Amino acid sequence: xxxxxxxxxxxxxxxxxxxxxxxxxxxxxxxxxxxxxxxxxxxxxxxxxxxxxxxxxxxxxxxxxxxxxxxxxxxxxxxxxxxxxxxxxxxxxxxxxxxxxxxxxxxxxxxxxxxxxxxxxxxxxxxxxxxxxxxxxxxxxxxxxxxxxxxxxxxxxxxxxxxxxxxxxxxxxxxxxxxxxxxxxxxxxxxxxxxxxxxxxxxxxxxxxxxxxxxxxxxxxxxxxxxxxxxxxxxxxxxxxxxxxxxxxxxxxxxxxxxxxxxxxxxxxxxxxxxxxxxxxxxxxxxxxxxxxxxxxxxxxxxxxxxxxxxxxxxxxxxxxxxxxxxxxxxxxxxxxxxxxxxxxxxxxxxxxxxxxxxxxxxxxxxxxxxxxxxxxxxxxxxxxxxxxxxxxxxxxxxxxxxxxxxxxxxxxxxxxxxxxxxxxxxxxxxxxxxxxxxxxxxxxxxxxxxxxxxxxxxxxxxxxxxxxxxxxxxxxxxxx
Ligand SMILES: Cc1ncc(COP(=O)(O)O)c(C=O)c1O
Numbered sequence: 001x002x003x004x005x006x007x008x009x010x011x012x013x014x015x016x017x018x019x020x021x022x023x024x025x026x027x028x029x030x031x032x033x034x035x036x037x038x039x040x041x042x043x044x045x046x047x048x049x050x051x052x053x054x055x056x057x058x059x060x061x062x063x064x065x066x067x068x069x070x071x072x073x074x075x076x077x078x079x080x081x082x083x084x085x086x087x088x089x090x091x092x093x094x095x096x097x098x099x100x101x102x103x104x105x106x107x108x109x110x111x112x113x114x115x116x117x118x119x120x121x122x123x124x125x126x127x128x129x130x131x132x133x134x135x136x137x138x139x140x141x142x143x144x145x146x147x148x149x150x151x152x153x154x155x156x157x158x159x160x161x162x163x164x165x166x167x168x169x170x171x172x173x174x175x176x177x178x179x180x181x182x183x184x185x186x187x188x189x190x191x192x193x194x195x196x197x198x199x200x201x202x203x204x205x206x207x208x209x210x211x212x213x214x215x216x217x218x219x220x221x222x223x224x225x226x227x228x229x230x231x232x233x234x235x236x237x238x239x240x241x242x243x244x245x246x247x248x249x250x251x252x253x254x255x256x257x258x259x260x261x262x263x264x265x266x267x268x269x270x271x272x273x274x275x276x277x278x279x280x281x282x283x284x285x286x287x288x289x290x291x292x293x294x295x296x297x298x299x300x301x302x303x304x305x306x307x308x309x310x311x312x313x314x315x316x317x318x319x320x321x322x323x324x325x326x327x328x329x330x331x332x333x334x335x336x337x338x339x340x341x342x343x344x345x346x347x348x349x350x351x352x353x354x355x356x357x358x359x360x361x362x363x364x365x366x367x368x369x370x371x372x373x374x375x376x377x378x379x380x381x382x383x384x385x386x387x388x389x390x391x392x393x394x395x396x397x398x399x400x401x402x403x404x405x406x407x408x409x410x411x412x413x414x415x416x417x418x419x420x421x422x423x424x425x426x427x428x429x430x431x432x433x434x435x436x437x438x439x440x441x442x443x444x445x446x447x448x449x450x451x452x453x454x455x456x457x458x459x460x461x462x463x464x465x466x467x468x469x470x471x472x473x474x475x476x477x478x479x480x481x
Contacts, residue, residue, distance in 0.1 A: 001035065002027075003044060011046060012053035019054065023063055023074055030076040034064060096202075097222065104221040114434060120466035121434030124259075124408050124454030127322040128375060136367050137321075137358070144358035153353035155345035157184025157329070161356045164363035165315070165329050172291060174300025175313060177331040183340045184351050187328040188286055191314040192216045194330070194347065195249070195284055196223035198339045205247040209237055211441040213258045216251055216286060225249075229443045232257050236264030239271035246279030254302040255290030259441050259452050260410055261403025269302050276310040282333075283311045289319040291372065294380045295404040309333035317359065319407070320372060327351060327359060379407055385460040386453065389467030394474050407456030410438060413449035416479060421449025424477050431476075433469045 003022065005014040022028040035043070037051040044051075055072065058064040062077035093099040114123045156162070162179040169175040185191050192215075200206065202224030208217060210229035220227060228247055231238045236257050242250070250272065254264035264272075276283050285302050293299065303313035316328035332340045344350065362368045386409060390398060401410040413421055418439060425435045438450030455463055 001040070001043065005044075012050045012057070015044070015046070015050065015054040016057050019058060020061075020063060023076060028074045030074050032074045033070075034072045034074060036071065096224070100222045100224060104218050115429055117432075118429060118434040119432035120458065120462055120469060122451070122453040122455065122466065123434055123436060123457075124452050125323070126454060126457035127318075127324075128379065128407065128456045129322075130371070130375065130378075132374070133321070133371050136371070137362070140358040140362045140367065141354065144354045144361065148354045148357045153350040153356065155350040156341045157182065157351060158353060158356040158360060160364075161360040162329075164360045168363055168368075169301075169315070169331070172298065173287065173315070174304035175331060176304070177313075181331055181334060181337055183330045183332060183337070183344055184356060185314075185328050185330055185344065186326040186348075186351055187318055187323070188288060188314050188316045189215055189219065190344075190347065191312075191316075191328060191330050192219045192251075192284065192286075193223065194340055194343045195282075195312055196220055196225060197343050198336060199249055199282055200225050204249075205243070205245070207242060207247040207250040209252060209257060210443055211259055211438065212251070213253065213286065213288075214441055216284075220251070227443075232260055232262055234262050236262045236268050237272060239268050239275060242272075242275050246275075246281050249282045249284055250276065251284040251286065252302070253286045253288065255287050255299055256293075256403060256405045258286070258288065259408065259438060261401055261405060261408075263299060263403065263405070264302070269305055272302070273306055273308070273310065277308050281310070282336075285311050285313045287313065287315050289406045291320055292376055292379055292407065293405045294376070294383065303331060309335070312336070320368075320375070321359075325355060325359075327355060379456060381460055382455050382458060382463055383407075383409070385463045386455045386467060389464050390470070393467060393471035397474055408452055408454045411451045411453055413451070413474075416449035418445060418447050418449055420479055421451065424449065424473065425451070427477055428470070428473045431469060431473050433466060433473060435470075 003015070003018040005011070005018055008014065019028070034040075034055065037048055037055060041048040041051045055064060059066065059072070063075055064072050065075045066072045093102055114121055114126070159179060161184055162182040165182050166177045166179050169177050185194065196219065200223060204225055205228050206220050206225045207228045207230050208220070209232050211232070212229070217227065228243050230241050230243070236254055237252055252264070252272065254269060256263065272283065275281075283302070287301050290298055290301060301313060303311040310333065312333065313331040314328060317325050318328065330340060387400065387402060390400065390411065397414055399412040399414050401412070413424060416424070418437075421437060425437060428435045436452050438452050439445035441452070458466065
């Protein structure tokens, strides 16, 4: 209990004033039990007699009432005091940064946020759950907790995790990285905010895919960057439409464009690297789920082609494991590496060491590899189930952008406007189906009804049921011709 003593006169008198202040100010509300005298004496480093004397006086003045066998309770003597005025719930933004926070981020309007009360939801970003992973992870964590030293970890990340990440990247993503160039972060979100701090001044231009991942977009806007949207098509970023005035940074998702699913072609990859080299700009590669491809081997990351070291490569364990882990990594070009490590140190001194150690072991002992294989198989079954059910029951009414990858599909209601799409989403919600529009992922949404269907967290049976509901809503929908 916080009870400041004013240093005036005998100690028991100081304690009486402090306790009365707490009662009158509402910090000790009527009916609350006073702490036992021995405990309060220990907490305040006073003698027990001092506390007993103070309690005696509070009782005499009517601030305390003893109940036999259950202690002494706070009483508010006389008329109730004026309630203290509430602190204001909202103040004007206190900085340019806060102004941008309010302008660009709205807690209540996060795209794709789950709608309450629906039976089935195609919400994107809900993790795939796997009981085998849960128990393997619990074992790895308890083992790591037993031997991880309690001092601060190195800000750059545990060496054994950085080494394990390099091995994984070389094997799975075609990226040859050295442990000294890896910085462990809390996910893509921290990677982009460190990138902004290391590379961008307020007002600097950043080219970003249109459409794009809203959280990266917001982080850059809130940092003060000026975003230049560049369209994507089936081959990924339209490199022929990169701005004439070169931006400082270009943000891309080449392995699985978010949210369209496009895989960036080799020609575009080369064109992008060439543009970055010629114009001295940096590339932020967000390789968030490049691991999960179902038609062929996963394609190598853009970073693997980058001989001139323009790419800041970021990977995350949010998709391949689960997002509450909050671990990911940056592979930084050598010339930027120390700035990234310093920025990470300033941000949080380093990511939690026990989780890092557990993850390093999980990667090294084959548990992660087994989990990846199982997950890719299950996700493919779910994707096939969703595609099959949609094609069977409403194929004529849909254009499906099937990327053969990841954990979501982009589906367009053929010939329907964005407003008709919104009406369909509203009807589906009333019938117990959570659907999410593609519009919030655009700066300038097209007038077409697009839906982002996340299926990672739904079983095959749930997917089939949800697809039935989808078809029933579509049949019920009375679209004006
Ligand atoms: C495009 C994209 N990048 C990255 C992430 C993951 O971000 P983080 O690593 O911060 O969890 C997501 C998650 O939904 C995503 O959709």
